[in-house]
Amino acid sequence: MGVRKRERAEQTKEAKKQVAVAKLNNCPTSPRKMRLVADLVRGQKxxxxxxxxxxxxxxxxxxxxxxxxxxxxxxxxxxxxVNIEEAGLFVKEIRVDGGMMLKRLRPAPQGRAHRIRKRSNHVTIVLGDINNTQSN
Structure with a gap:
């Protein structure tokens, strides 16, 4: 059991070397607006x-x-x-998830109030290596 576990851990370690991850949490933009831009770069070099x-x-x-x-x-x-130009990096995955919401009140006619939801989002980018992705 120990040998298999160690071999599997080494395989996942090597696989993680081929990708890079960056996260942006609680970005004060609505997820819908961020997804419009994220769709432009998904899968691109x-x-x-x-x-x-x-x-x-x-x-x-x-x-x-x-x-x-x-x-x-x-x-x-x-x-x-590794040189970045030779690595052939591309945007393997980009996710935009909803973040926390600030709830505010705006005055409305006749003593009422309307709720305003100020949305935020979480973005995750995963970069992959074209050379190693095709060989697997």
């Missing part, structure tokens, strides 16, 4: 995704660009010997 985000006029693209740069940096720290 990293260089192309950075260009898309850099030249997009949406506010959410600035935050996603910073998050993508963080994921690239995480990959560099894991694999110091």
């Amino acid at each position: 990293v260089e192309k995704a950075l260009n898309i985000l850099r030249f997009s006029s949406k506010e959410a693209s600035r935050k996603l660009e910073k998050l993508l740069l963080s994921a690239i940096n995480n990959y560099q720290q894991k694999n110091a010997d």
Whole structure:
């Protein structure tokens, strides 16, 4: 049992070296607006995704660009010997989930109040290595 467990742990360790993850929690943008930008870069190569985000006029693209740069940096720290241009990184997975909601009240006519929900989101980016993904 010990040998199999150790071998499996080594396999998962090697698999985790081929991907890089970055997370952004409680970003004060609605998930719907963030998903519009996330759909643009899903599955793209990293260089192309950075260009898309850099030249997009949406506010959410600035935050996603910073998050993508963080994921690239995480990959560099894991694999110091690999050159980023030669690695062939691409956006393997990008998830936008709903975060916490701030609930506020806005005055309405005749003494009533309307509830305002200020939404936030959680974004997770997973970068994969094209060379190692195709060989598996």
